[in-house]
Amino acid sequence: MAEARENLDQLSINIIRALSIDAVQKANSGHPGAPMGLAPAAYVVWKRFLKHNPKNPAWIDRDRFVLSGGHASALLYSLLYLFGYGLDIDDLKNFRQWGSRTPGHPEFGDTPGVETTTGPLGQGVANAVGMAIAEQHLASRFNMADKSVINHKTYAMCGDGDLMEGVALEAASLAGHLGLGKLILIYDDNSITIEGKTDITFSEDTKAKFEAMNWHVVTVGDGNDLVALQKAIQAGVDAVQRPSLIQVKTHIAYGSPNKQDSSDAHGAPLGEDEIKLVKKAYGLPQDKSFYVPEEVLKESSKALTYGEGFEAAWQEIFNAYKSEYPDHAAQFLDAVSGFLTDGWDSDIPQFAEDNDPIATRAASGKTLNAIAKNLPTLMGGSADLAPSNKTYLDCSTEFQKDAAQGRNIRFGVREHGMGAVMNGMYLHSGIRPYGGTFLVFADYMRPSIRLASLMKLPIIYVFTHDSVAVGEDGPTHQPVEHVAALRAIPNLNVIRPADANETALAWKQALQTLDSPTALILSRQKLPILDVKQRDGEFNYGAYAIKHTESPDLIIIATGSEVHISLEAANLLKKDHNIKANVVSMPSWELFEKAPAPYKERILPSGITKRLAVEAGIPMGWEKYTGLEGKIIGISKFGTSAPGGTVLKEYGFSVDNIVKNALELMK
Numbered sequence: 293m294a295e296a297r298e299n300l301d302q303l304s305i306n307i308i309r310a311l312s313i314d315a316v317q318k319a320n321s322g323h324p325g326a327p328m329g330l331a332p333a334a335y336v337v338w339k340r341f342l343k344h345n346p347k348n349p350a351w352i353d354r355d356r357f358v359l360s361g362g363h364a365s366a367l368l369y370s371l372l373y374l375f376g377y378g379l380d381i382d383d384l385k386n387f388r389q390w391g392s393r394t395p396g397h398p399e400f401g402d403t404p405g406v407e408t409t410t411g412p413l414g415q416g417v418a419n420a421v422g423m424a425i426a427e428q429h430l431a432s433r434f435n436m437a438d439k440s441v442i443n444h445k446t447y448a449m450c451g452d453g454d455l456m457e458g459v460a461l462e463a464a465s466l467a468g469h470l471g472l473g474k475l476i477l478i479y480d481d482n483s484i485t486i487e488g489k490t491d492i493t494f495s496e497d498t499k500a501k502f503e504a505m506n507w508h509v510v511t512v513g514d515g516n517d518l519v520a521l522q523k524a525i526q527a528g529v530d531a532v533q534r535p536s537l538i539q540v541k542t543h544i545a546y547g548s549p550n551k552q553d554s555s556d557a558h559g560a561p562l563g564e565d566e567i568k569l570v571k572k573a574y575g576l577p578q579d580k581s582f583y584v585p586e587e588v589l590k591e592s593s594k595a596l597t598y599g600e601g602f603e604a605a606w607q608e609i610f611n612a613y614k615s616e617y618p619d620h621a622a623q624f625l626d627a628v629s630g631f632l633t634d635g636w637d638s639d640i641p642q643f644a645e646d647n648d649p650i651a652t653r654a655a656s657g658k659t660l661n662a663i664a665k666n667l668p669t670l671m672g673g674s675a676d677l678a679p680s681n682k683t684y685l686d687c688s689t690e691f692q693k694d695a696a697q698g699r700n701i702r703f704g705v706r707e708h709g710m711g712a713v714m715n716g717m718y719l720h721s722g723i724r725p726y727g728g729t730f731l732v733f734a735d736y737m738r739p740s741i742r743l744a745s746l747m748k749l750p751i752i753y754v755f756t757h758d759s760v761a762v763g764e765d766g767p768t769h770q771p772v773e774h775v776a777a778l779r780a781i782p783n784l785n786v787i788r789p790a791d792a793n794e795t796a797l798a799w800k801q802a803l804q805t806l807d808s809p810t811a812l813i814l815s816r817q818k819l820p821i822l823d824v825k826q827r828d829g830e831f832n833y834g835a836y837a838i839k840h841t842e843s844p845d846l847i848i849i850a851t852g853s854e855v856h857i858s859l860e861a862a863n864l865l866k867k868d869h870n871i872k873a874n875v876v877s878m879p880s881w882e883l884f885e886k887a888p889a890p891y892k893e894r895i896l897p898s899g900i901t902k903r904l905a906v907e908a909g910i911p912m913g914w915e916k917y918t919g920l921e922g923k924i925i926g927i928s929k930f931g932t933s934a935p936g937g938t939v940l941k942e943y944g945f946s947v948d949n950i951v952k953n954a955l956e957l958m959k
Contacts, residue, residue, distance in 0.1 A: 301339075301518060304588050305331045306574040308374065309547065312366035313570065314581045315387035315394070317561045322388060322396065325557030327367035328570075329515060329542035330449060330480050336521045337447055337478070338371055338595075341529065345599030346376035349404045352628045352721065353441065353606050356407050356423045358448040360416025360460070361480065362397035363559070368406070369394045374584075374592040376599075377405040381582050400719065400747045408719050409747050412739050414457025415712050417477065420448035421463040422716020422725075424475040424535070425691070425701070429671065430722045432696035434624050439613045441606075441624060444474070445529065451480040452490050455498060459740070462709025464535075468506035469704075471693035473532040476525065480515075482544040488555050499539060508534040515542035547573040627669050627722040630806070636667040637800055643792035649818035652852070653756040655792035656814050657682025659799045660726070660754075664688070664699070667803070671717070672726035673701035674754075675710050680816075681728030681756050707733050711740025711753075718749045724803070728754035731771040731813060732762075734778060744809045745783040751809040752802045757816040758788065758852060759908035760927065760943060763936030770931030770939075775909045778811050779881055787880045788813035788907075790838070790855035791822045794879055797831045801883070808882075815853050817936055822856060822877075828894075834883025835895050839875035846902035846954060849876045849917055854906040854945060861950035868951075871958060874900075878917070902957050908945050923957050925950065 308331045316322035343355045359368045366387060373379040379393060386392040393403050397411030407423075410416040423446045431442040454460050467475055479498070483490045499509045508531035510524040521540065528536030545557030549569050562570065568578040577583055614621035626633055639662040643655065664670045665687040673691075674683040678700075689698035703710040707729050714725040734741070734755055744751045760770040778786045785808055789795040795814065802810035822838060829836025838855065839862055850858040855877045862873040876895055878884060884892065896903070896917060903922035905914040911926030918924055925944055932939060940946070 298518075300587060300591055301335070303585065304339075304374070304591060305335045306576060307584055307588050308335060308367065308370045310571060310574060310576055311370040311373070311384055311582060311584070313562055313567055315366045315369065315384045317564065317567060318385055318581070319388040320561055322366055322561065323363040323559050324366070324562055325484070325544035325551070326361060326364035326451065326480060326482070327370070328546045328548070328557075329482050329544050330364060330367055332516050332518060333478055333480070333521055333540050333542070334367055334371060334449065336518055336525060338375060340522055341445075341525055342447065343444060343602050344595070345603045346378075346405070346596055347599060348603060349377060351603050351606075353444050355444045356420070356446040356720065358407055358410065358416045358420045358423070358446070359398060360410055360420070360448055360450040360454045361413065362410030362416065365394070365396065365398050368398055369403070372403065372405045374589065375595040376593055379403070381584070384582060408716065409743055412743065413453040414460035415740065415743060416448055417450050417454055417460035418463035418709050418712030418740075419716035419719060420446050420475060420477065421467045421472065422713035423720040424467065424472040425470065425713065426717045426720035426723045427474060428472060428696040429691060429699075430627070434620055436613070436617060436620075439609055439616070441610055441613055446475050447478065448476070449478045449480060452483065452494055453485055455479065456494055459708040459712050462706035463713055464502065464507070465505050466704060466706060466709060466713065467535045468502075469693070470691070471506070471533055472535045475535040476528040476538065477535065478525070478538045478540060480542050481539050482542045484544045484553065484555050484558060486555060486558050502537045506534055508536045510536065510538050512538065512540045515540045516546070549573065623668065630721065630724075632803060633667055636663060636803070639663070639666060640796050640800060642796070643821045645821050645823050647792075647821050649820045650792050651815050651818050652789050652792065652795045653680070653682050653814040653816060655795040656754060656799065656812060659796045661686050663799060663803065667724070669722065669724045670726065671699040671701065671723050672714065672728075672752075673703050674728040675703050675707045675733070676705045677729055680730070681754050683726065683728040683754055703727065707736035708740060711737035711744070714751050715740060715744050715747070715749055718751060719747075724750070726752040726754060728756065730757045730769065731755035731774050732757070732769050734771075734774050734811070738777070741778070741784065741809065741811070742781055745781050748783060748807045749809055750802070750806050753809065753811040754814065755811055756814045758813045759815070760931040760939045761815065761817045761853060761908065761936035762931070763939060764933055766933030767930040771909070772927050772930055773910045775813055775907070776912050779913060783808045785810045785880055785882045786813060787811070787883070788852040789879050790850070790852055790877050791819050793821065793824070794831060794877070798879065801832055813852065817853065819853050820856050822859070829891070831879065832883065833887035833891055834880040834885070835876050835878035837874050837895060838877040839873070841872045841874055844872045844874040844900060846871065846904060846957060847874045847876055847896060847900050848904045848906060848950065848954065849878050849896075850906040851878055852907070854908060857945065857947050858906050858950055860947045861954065864947065864951050865954055869955065871954065873954065881913075904950070904954055904957055906945070906950060908940065908943070923953050925953055
């Protein structure tokens with residue numbers, strides 16, 4: 293019986309390998325080597341540890357499985373097919389093809405069972421850390437002594453390349469500090485990357501490094517030893533005070549006579565002749581592609597029955613929980629459903645025109661705190677800049693080891709890690725994440741922002757110190773090209789509010805947006821609260837006339853701190869030169885582009901061709917709104933170290949210079 297069991301396990305593993313190499317070969321594109329080496333470890337996780345229900349991939353208390361090395365996607369698709377996630381053999385045959393459910397790298401939303409989009413190395417490791425943070429926080433918030441509604445693990449698989457990437461190490465450092473004991477990272481230690489052996493670039497002691505970061509580390513000397521793999525993963529499961537790294541020595545392209553342990557197998561099909569040799573080594577028919585014996589399908593399909601049992605047992609617990617703790621159950625359902633709770637926006641502040649000037653970063657902090665006390669899923673922090681970003685929630689405590697109920701995360705100086713961790717927190721569900729840093733450091737987290745945009749995750753980024761007005765810290769800290777760079781990312785809403793009230797509206801818009809992330813671009817310096825009595829239009833459409841006149845001679849378009857000086861310039865133009873100017877506050881290009889065409893025509897009438905755009909950043913892109921006859925006041929060079937007001941004036945962001953340019957435009 294035991295021998296038959298072992299034989300079936302080995303056959304199943306070899307079928308996973310064969311399916312992966314067949315998919316890559318048919319596509320004539322892909323990465324066969326990693327699936328061949330990792331198949332035993334993946335099989336042990338899925339067959340013997342993973343708590344999941346293939347019939348309901350969204351079940352909240354499932355274990356999460358993240359393939360950080362997304363180039364090994366054929367491995368994941370083979371697992372999803374065998375274990376009943378609704379893929380069929382034709383999906384594997386359609387690997388990497390137009391419109392398929394099996395794209396080249398795993399994409400969230402395309403394939404049932406894919407927890408996150410991976411491919412850029414290191415991202416999945418950090419996503420898994422975010423998922424583990426979310427699990428620990430929700431468990432602390434909702435579990436009762438006698439009933440647990442959140443109690444699951446996060447498994448992730450990574451390779452040498454993942455662990456060379458800074459984002460993975462940033463997140464791993466944070467995970468060790470936080471003691472995320474339900475996080476288990478399986479490291480495919482095959483010593484190969486595209487360029488060859490890893491010893492040309494990667495010679496540190498990974499075990500010692502992770503132990504120094506407060507991880508529990510177990511090593512497996514033979515990645516084909518199923519008993520050793522099971523014992524190692526079980527040890528990781530049992531190490532509840534620390535995250536676990538299972539370092540598994542594997543062979544890339546295992547079983548290939550001519551390509552095992554070679555970088556040649558990393559990113560290219562093996563070739564028909566080599567595949568026959570591999571299948572012979574595996575004891576599989578050499579003349580059959582996408583071959584799956586009935587006994588393998590029968591065995592793996594048991595996951596459907598087990599999965600239904602897992603969820604049914606949980607549902608029984610939750611039904612009792614709902615009866616005994618109805619308020620907590622209602623809050624739990626709101627959280628995991630992503631609902632904005634009733635009254636979440638009831639305390640959003642309004643700022644009177646006669647109030648003292650206030651920086652939009654400070655107005656953001658007031659708005660964030662007003663929302664947070666009514667929206668318990670709102671959770672986040674800053675990359676060691678909370679006092680400057682105004683991102684600390686006064687209504688809660690810090691999320692720390694043994695204090696997981698806190699909603700304030702100290703991300704440390706780890707911008708990229710923060711971005712990717714937030715993605716994982718949202719993907720887990722139950723959390724609405726936000727994170728802050730200086731706008732100039734958005735570059736450090738751009739890959740994570742791009743992936744959030746690709747996955748349509750409504751993450752909120754709080755980017756403060758938004759222009760050369762940063763001042764004395766100089767060009768290294770003065771963002772110039774950053775707003776334009778963020779606007780270039782598809783499906784990212786960039787909002788640069790002009791005053792405190794626009795900032796409050798920006799937060800409201802961001803939280804009501806569920807299909808894209810939002811970048812809030814906020815000032816360090818204090819800005820006056822604007823008079824909106826002449827306002828025409830809606831903030832939620834991305835632009836409106838904050839000063840509206842009938843039959844204007846020109847239109848001045850501005851964002852952020854440049855709106856109030858544009859208003860002053862418009863008043864001087866009327867007073868001193870009898871020139872009528874509409875002033876359009878355009879906090880968001882993206883929202884404006886989604887506005888109805890008649891609305892856009894109302895705000896920027898096509899008949900008014902004299903247009904002047906004013907923004908303290910590079911002018912690239914503004915020509916879309918100014919047209920050929922318009923002008924742009926922007927910055928086409930780096931900043932300089934001086935008081936912020938001086939830098940703005942010297943760079944042309946003054947009432948006098950706006951008037952001067954408007955007069956030149958009217959000639």
